[in-house]
Amino acid sequence: MSQNDLPHGHHEHHHGDGAAGGHHDLGFIRKYxxxxxxxxxxxxxAITSLVFLFIxxxxxxLMRWQLDHPGTPVPVVGGLLEALLGxxxxxxxxxxxxxxxxxxxxxTIMIFxxxxxxxxxxxxxxxxxxxxxxxxxxxxxxxxxxxxxxxxGGVIMLVSFFIPGGAAQAGWTSYPxxxxxxxxDGQTYWLIAMVFLITSSLLGAINIITTVIQLRAPxxxxxxxxxxxxxxxVTAFLLLLAFPPLEAAAVMxxxxxxAGSSFYMPxxxxxxxxxxxQLSGGGSPLLWQHLFWFLGHPEVYVLILPAMGIVSEVIxxxxxxxxxxxxxxxxxxxxxxxLSMIVWAHHMYVTGMGVGISxxxxxxxxxxxxxxxxxxxxxxxxxxxxxxxxxxxxxFAIAFLPMFGIGGLTGMPLAFGSSDLMLxxxxxxxxxxxxxxxxxxxxxxxxxVYYWFPKVTGRRMNDRLGHLHFWPxxxxxxxIFFPMMIQGFAGMSRRMSDGGATYAxxxxxxxxxxxxxxxxxxxxxxxxxxxxxxxxxxQVPFIFNFFYSIWRGSPVLNDNPWQATTLEWQxxxxxxxxxxxxxxxxxxxxxxxxxxxxxxDFETQNQPLEVA
Amino acid sequence: xDIPIPYTSTVRPDTGLYNGKLGMWLFLASEIMLFxxxxxxxxxxxxxxxxxxxxxxxxxxxxxAFNTLVLITSSLTVAMSWVALKASNFQRYRRFxxxxxxxxxxxxxIKAWEYSEKFSHxxxxxxxxxxxxxxxxxxxxxxxxxxxxxxxxxxxxxAGRGWTLNSLQESNIDSIQIxxxxxxxRVGARxxxxxxxxxxxxxxxxxxxxxxxxxxxxxxxxxxxxxxxALVPAHSTYFATYFTLTGLHGLHVxxxxxxxxxxxxxxxxxxxxxxxxxxxxxxxxxxxxxxxDLVWIFLFPVLYLL
Numbered sequence: 001m002s003q004n005d006l007p008h009g010h011h012e013h014h015h016g017d018g019a020a021g022g023h024h025d026l027g028f029i030r031k032y033x034x035x036x037x038x039x040x041x042x043x044x045x046a047i048t049s050l051v052f053l054f055i056x057x058x059x060x061x062l063m064r065w066q067l068d069h070p071g072t073p074v075p076v077v078g079g080l081l082e083a084l085l086g087x088x089x090x091x092x093x094x095x096x097x098x099x100x101x102x103x104x105x106x107x108t109i110m111i112f113x114x115x116x117x118x119x120x121x122x123x124x125x126x127x128x129x130x131x132x133x134x135x136x137x138x139x140x141x142x143x144x145x146x147x148x149x150x151x152x153g154g155v156i157m158l159v160s161f162f163i164p165g166g167a168a169q170a171g172w173t174s175y176p177x178x179x180x181x182x183x184x185d186g187q188t189y190w191l192i193a194m195v196f197l198i199t200s201s202l203l204g205a206i207n208i209i210t211t212v213i214q215l216r217a218p219x220x221x222x223x224x225x226x227x228x229x230x231x232x233x234v235t236a237f238l239l240l241l242a243f244p245p246l247e248a249a250a251v252m253x254x255x256x257x258x259a260g261s262s263f264y265m266p267x268x269x270x271x272x273x274x275x276x277x278q279l280s281g282g283g284s285p286l287l288w289q290h291l292f293w294f295l296g297h298p299e300v301y302v303l304i305l306p307a308m309g310i311v312s313e314v315i316x317x318x319x320x321x322x323x324x325x326x327x328x329x330x331x332x333x334x335x336x337x338x339l340s341m342i343v344w345a346h347h348m349y350v351t352g353m354g355v356g357i358s359x360x361x362x363x364x365x366x367x368x369x370x371x372x373x374x375x376x377x378x379x380x381x382x383x384x385x386x387x388x389x390x391x392x393x394x395x396f397a398i399a400f401l402p403m404f405g406i407g408g409l410t411g412m413p414l415a416f417g418s419s420d421l422m423l424x425x426x427x428x429x430x431x432x433x434x435x436x437x438x439x440x441x442x443x444x445x446x447x448x449v450y451y452w453f454p455k456v457t458g459r460r461m462n463d464r465l466g467h468l469h470f471w472p473x474x475x476x477x478x479x480i481f482f483p484m485m486i487q488g489f490a491g492m493s494r495r496m497s498d499g500g501a502t503y504a505x506x507x508x509x510x511x512x513x514x515x516x517x518x519x520x521x522x523x524x525x526x527x528x529x530x531x532x533x534x535x536x537x538x539q540v541p542f543i544f545n546f547f548y549s550i551w552r553g554s555p556v557l558n559d560n561p562w563q564a565t566t567l568e569w570q571x572x573x574x575x576x577x578x579x580x581x582x583x584x585x586x587x588x589x590x591x592x593x594x595x596x597x598x599x600x601d602f603e604t605q606n607q608p609l610e611v612a
Numbered sequence: 613x614d615i616p617i618p619y620t621s622t623v624r625p626d627t628g629l630y631n632g633k634l635g636m637w638l639f640l641a642s643e644i645m646l647f648x649x650x651x652x653x654x655x656x657x658x659x660x661x662x663x664x665x666x667x668x669x670x671x672x673x674x675x676x677a678f679n680t681l682v683l684i685t686s687s688l689t690v691a692m693s694w695v696a697l698k699a700s701n702f703q704r705y706r707r708f709x710x711x712x713x714x715x716x717x718x719x720x721x722i723k724a725w726e727y728s729e730k731f732s733h734x735x736x737x738x739x740x741x742x743x744x745x746x747x748x749x750x751x752x753x754x755x756x757x758x759x760x761x762x763x764x765x766x767x768x769x770x771a772g773r774g775w776t777l778n779s780l781q782e783s784n785i786d787s788i789q790i791x792x793x794x795x796x797x798r799v800g801a802r803x804x805x806x807x808x809x810x811x812x813x814x815x816x817x818x819x820x821x822x823x824x825x826x827x828x829x830x831x832x833x834x835x836x837x838x839x840x841x842a843l844v845p846a847h848s849t850y851f852a853t854y855f856t857l858t859g860l861h862g863l864h865v866x867x868x869x870x871x872x873x874x875x876x877x878x879x880x881x882x883x884x885x886x887x888x889x890x891x892x893x894x895x896x897x898x899x900x901x902x903x904x905d906l907v908w909i910f911l912f913p914v915l916y917l918l
Contacts, residue, residue, distance in 0.1 A: 037615075136615045138631040206638045214619050214631050244642045245649035252653065252856060261845035261852030263653070267662065278776060278839060282661050282849040287653055294649070578615045 026577075036140035037577045041147050042126030043456065045117050048147075052154060053114035053442075059106040061536060064529040066094040067499035088166050099497035100169035101186065105157070107172025108190065111299065112197050113154050115437065118445055119306035120201065120239065121150065124208055124232040127452065130568035130575065131226050133217025133584030133606075138210040139203075146203035153196030160189035171495075173296070176264035176288050180256045181271060188257050191250045198247045205239040208232055217567070219586030223330070224605065226566050226590040227323060230330050231309030234337040235302050242298035242341065249291035256283075264288045286351060293344035301340040303437055304404070305333060307444030308375055311397045314447045315379055317564045318394035319386035320601055322591040325378040332371035332378075339368040349417040350424045358417040365415040372408055376401060391562075392466030396447035399474050400440060407435030410485065425495065428488025431481045439477040446470075446542070454561045458573045459553030465545040472538035479531035483524040490521040499525045565592050565604050621889035636896040640903050647907055650860070654853050654914065667850045670765075670843065672726060676916040679722050680908065683865075686715035687905040690872075690898045697891045702883060705894075709876050712901075716869035723862055730843035730851070734771060736790060737763045737838040749792050749828050764830065765843075766792040777840045788837075789829040854915050861911060864904045871897045 035041060062081075065074050071093055074081060078092020088098040129137055137143045160167040165184030168174065179187050212233050216225070225233075252263040260279075267281030316323045323329060345353065345361040380401055388394065410432040413419040423429060446469070454460050492500045501507065505516035560569040567586070571579050584606050592603040618624075619631050627634070658666055693708035741760035744750050753761045768775070769789040780788070845852040875893050882890045 136617060138617060138619075139635060140615070140617065142635075202639075202642055206635050206642075209638055210631050210635045213627060213634060214624050214629070215617070240638060240642050241645050244646035248646050248649035248653065251860065252650075252852075255845055255852060255856055259845040259852070259855070261856075262849055263657070263852055263856075267665075278778065280841070280846055280848045280852070282657070282665055284657060284660055287656055290656075291649055291653070 034144060036136070036144050038125050038129050038137045038140065038143060039456075039575060039577075039579075041143050042122050042124075044147050045121035045125060045150070046123075048151060048154065049114050049117040049122060052109050053118065055158075056106050056109035056114050057536070057539075059102045059109070061532055062094060063099060063102050063106065064525075064532045066099055066497060068525040068529040070498035070501055085161065085166065094497075096497040097169060098166065100171075101161070101167040103495075104168045104171050104174075104190075105161070108157065108168070110437075111172065111303070112194070113150075113157060115303055115441055115445070116201065116299070117150055119310075119441065120208075120232070120235055120302065121147070121204060123306060123310065123445075123448055123452075124235070125204070126456070127568055128208055128229055128232050129211055129215065130571060130579060131229050131566050132212060132215065132220050133567045133580065133586060134211060134215035135578050135580070137207045138214055139207050142203045143207050146200045146207065149196050149200035149203065153193040153200060156189055156193035156196065160186045160193070163189065173292055174253065174288075175292075176253060176256065176285050177266075177269060179253065179288075180264060188254065191254045191257070194250050195247060198243045198250075201239045201243055205236040205243075208236040209240065212236075217584040217586050220584075220605075221586075223327070224586055224589050226309075227312040227326065227329050227333075228306075228309035230333050231305040231312075234333045235305045237337055238298040238302050238305075238340060242295045242302075245291045246295035249288055249295075253288065286348075286353065289348050289351060290345070293347045294341075296347065297344040298340045300433075300436070301336055303441050305336065307400065307404075307441040308333075308379070310444045310448040310451075311379060311400045313564075313566070314393045314397040314451050315382050316591045316593065317451070317562050318389045318391055318397070319382055320389070320593045321382060321386050322589070322593060323378065324381040324384070325374075326589070326591070328374055329378050332374040335371040336368060336375075339364060339371070343368055346415055346420075349420045355417075362416050369408065369412070369415070376405060376408070391450075392461070392463055392470060393447040393451035395467075395470045396443045396450065399470070400443045400447065403435060403439035403443060403477070407432060407437075407440050410435060423488060425493060426488035427484040427492045427494055430494050431484035431488060434481045434484070438481065439474070443473075443477075446473075449546075451562070452568075453549065453553075454556045454573070455568060455571075456574055457550050457553070459549050459551075459555050460561065461545050461549040461553060465541040468541040469538060469545065472534060476531045476535035476538055480528050480535060483528055487521055487524055490517060491515055492517055492521060560604075563600075563602055565602050566590055567605055570604060570606055621886060621892055630892055632892055632896045633899070636899050640899065643903060647857075647860075647910075650853075650857055651910065651914070654857070657849050657853065661849065665848070667848055670850075671854070671916045672729070673916050675722060675726060676912055679719055680912050682715050682719050682722070683905050683908050686712045686719070687902050689715070690894075690901050694891065694894050694898055697887075697894055700887070706876065709872060712872060713869055713876075716865055716872075719865055720862060720869075723858065727855075731773060732767060732771075733765060733793065733843045734768050734775065734790065734840060735763050735765045735843065735847060736768075736788070736832060736840045738832070739836050739838050747830060749830060753792060764790055764792050764832070766790045766830075769829065774842055774844065775840065777834075777837055780834050780837070780840070785834060787831050787833040789831055791829050857911055857915065861904065861907055864900075864907070868897065868901045868904055871900070 031037075032040060035044075062074060062077075073092035074089075074094060078089070081089040081094075082092050085098065088095050088101070094102070125137070125143065129135070157167075163185055165186060167184075167186040168179070168190035169182055169184060170179035170187060174187065174190065212225075212229060252261075255261040256263050256265060262280045262283040264285050264287060265276070265279055265281060265283045266285060269276045269279060269281065312323055312329065343361060343365045345357060346365045349358050349362075383398070410428075413423060414429065414432060450461055450466060487500075488494075492503075496502065500517045500522050503510060503513075503517050504522055505513070505518050507516070510516040556573060559571065559573045562569070565588075567580075567584055568575075570584065572581060586605045587608050588603060588605050590605060592605070592607075594601050595603055617631065619629075621630060623630050689708040689711040693705045693712065696702075696704035696708060738761075741762050742750060742764070744754045744759055744761060750761055750764065753764060767790065769791070771788070841847040843851055845855045872894075875890075875897065879890075879893070882893070
């Protein structure tokens with residue numbers, strides 16, 4: 001495939017200067033906009049996806065306001081909302097339709113435009129070639145196309161907010177028939193944008209896998225690869241194999257919306273009290289759910305595996321010890337990769353798909369928790385007996401462990417059909433998966449940003465501001481998501497735009513209703529909103545620190561400021577196009593720490609073994 | 613001005629692959645998942661369809677079979693052209709690739725003709741069934757000695773694209789003139805072949821036979837119509853599947869043909885500077901082409917014959 005761009009591929013006259021970084025002949029546009037350098041593309045991914053992460057967070061702040069004060073104008077930004085979104089936000093109030101749009105787009109943006117491009121597009125792009133000692137990715141031009149495909153998808157998603165009818169409203173899962181009949185073209189935009197995003201991650205996945213298989217430096221055997229590379233390798237396979245079924249599903253939903261077909265529209269469907277007689281019918285709404293979750297569940301591991309990889313690197317470096325159970329980590333990651341493809345229908349216990357099928361999926365779901373627990377245990381045991389350096393990245397990495405632990409354990413009741421029946425579609429589910437992704441994956445992302453920032457920019461981020469970022473974030477994350485578990489147990493549905501007021505015990509219409517929501521449970525909405533505001537404030541030091549440190553941070557004194565063993569620290573800072581000054585040869589495993597007793601307690605991977 | 617990447621044209625010893633080939637195999641793996649999902653959807657939808665609602669024999673089998681042959685031929689010429697390159701015979705490679713491109717064009721042309729045939733045919737579902745004995749022109753619609761038919765397929769006189777019952781009612785049309793199609797529908801492959809031959813013979817003998825005259829028209833009042841649809845995705849889940857699968861496959865054929873043409877003309881400079889890399893490009897694109905061929909080999913029986 002990459003072979004089609006061959007005529008541009010002649011570099012004879014450039015042989016030899018690749019490693020020296022002397023590419024001053026590139027203009028600004030080729031160097032920073034249409035670059036084929038994996039590091040520039042990684043940075044492009046990072047900046048774009050951080051912006052999307054921020055947008056997704058703003059959406060949820062608006063939603064939390066609406067849940068706490070249903071139908072009251074949004075303070076401060078209400079007028080802006082009305083100016084931007086028109087009637088859906090008249091008088092600065094969030095209408096139920098707009099709330100649905102925000103909900104669907106919060107999920108979509110956070111997952112497909114924020115976290116996945118950040119952990120895979122940014123971190124894998126930047127670091128995998130460096131950590132395996134490669135000069136670049138195997139297909140640099142396709143790599144660039146991958147970013148632009150992602151960008152186009154993202155822009156289409158954002159544009160859909162401003163079309164008549166607004167953005168998609170059927171949740172990030174886009175279940176038909178609702179998604180098909182909903183009267184806004186936003187859903188069509190959503191589907192088309194998804195096709196671009198899927199293409200993007202497909203190109204990225206092929207690139208990462210080929211790079212890892214083909215471009216490892218001499219001596220970089222499979223079992224000498226840093227665990228981060230392993231985690232991205234497995235992630236790439238998940239993206240490669242799990243995304244195409246969603247593409248197929250999206251194409252079929254597009255056909256349903258645009259060509260009037262009935263892939264997901266059952267016979268005898270009744271719309272607003274009218275039988276849909278001119279519909280050919282015969283479709284299956286369940287088909288969409290199967291195809292969607294066939295992607296959707298591996299996607300969860302796309303979110304979490306790279307996070308585990310980042311945390312592993314940070315922990316090994318800051319404990320100054322080899323990771324406990326490296327081989328167990330690797331084989332667990334591979335096992336997760338395989339099992340994640342056969343657990344998808346545990347999202348569908350309440351669809352009535354049958355007890356036999358539920359039984360199968362609850363068995364595989366239970367089994368997949370074993371490798372996850374192995375990984376968490378290995379990382380926990382890696383701390384044992386270490387003289388830990390409590391740097392800012394390490395704080396985030398350590399916090400990841402219990403947070404992911406809570407996220408994982410709260411998933412167990414959802415893994416079993418019988419208990420899932422009670423909790424399905426409640427705030428408990430929201431609390432559960434946000435524990436995995438928010439204080440889990442996003443903390444790992446922060447750990448990675450603080451850890452590799454010196455390599456990317458040549459400057460360190462400020463420690464004091466880092467602490468000011470970490471501690472309030474940790475507190476607020478828990479104050480946000482733990483109360484959701486309580487609300488979920490009380491039976492609050494996750495999909496209501498009025499924060500549960502319709503089912504409040506204090507509502508006269510519900511007098512004598514058993515299981516109506518008490519004032520305490522509904523009152524938690526205020527608590528959560530304040531905590532969410534706190535979380536927003538806690539990001540201010542980070543954003544300031546990030547930009548301030550790019551230009552004013554204290555410069556690093558050498559290329560390896562954390563005294564790390566892996567190859568990315570063996571490059572100049574920041575690494576030039578072509579990465580290494582001289583070709584890397586690898587002699588050691590990834591975590592040769594604490595081998596010596598003098599102050600230099602580590603050996604880098606390219607350090608030859610001493611002959612005794 | 614890019615950095616030279618290792619193993620773009622040479623083979624990495626421990627994997628035995630150059631980058632492009634591995635990349636292509638990975639891409640094909642994802643393609644298998646894409647088409648696999650669509651085929652699985654087909655199985656699920658068909659197995660879940662109510663009895664009697666899955667149409668049969670609405671496609672032109674001889675044409676489909678011919679197209680299969682066209683695509684297989686192109687796969688052969690792709691392989692031969694690669695062999696020619698390996699033997700450093702560029703002219704021979706070019707000749708074979710001309711045939712490949714011609715086959716691709718023929719395949720797509722035939723497919724487009726099949727599509728437009730479908731778009732101009734309508735199925736009309738009737739409120740009260742019609743007696744076959746009273747309407748000899750409906751003989752082709754009755755299967756297994758049926759005496760009544762519940763729907764009629766054919767050309768509608770003066771029909772635009774994409775007419776539905778709603779559009780008839782909105783334009784105040786009282787009745788339609790439909791020419792029931794003698795040729796195919798609801799019969800197996802062998803029977804289709806026979807009728808195709810018979811129709812051709814009939815057309816030869818009737819030298820002035822224009823399509824409208826070939827079959828006599830049937831008048832159906834709009835009040836008798838339950839539902840009406842051209843043979844488009846909205847007709848039935850069967851046609852939705854047919855158009856989605858063959859449409860996606862057609863896009864793949866088009867993409868492969870464009871890639872080959874690109875390598876053949878603007879990309880040909882590479883042959884002089886790096887013949888090995890050029891040959892690899894043909895090989896990797898060829899892998900894709902064989903895959904696309906293989907997909908059709910599954911599509912043909914699944915959609916035309918089963």
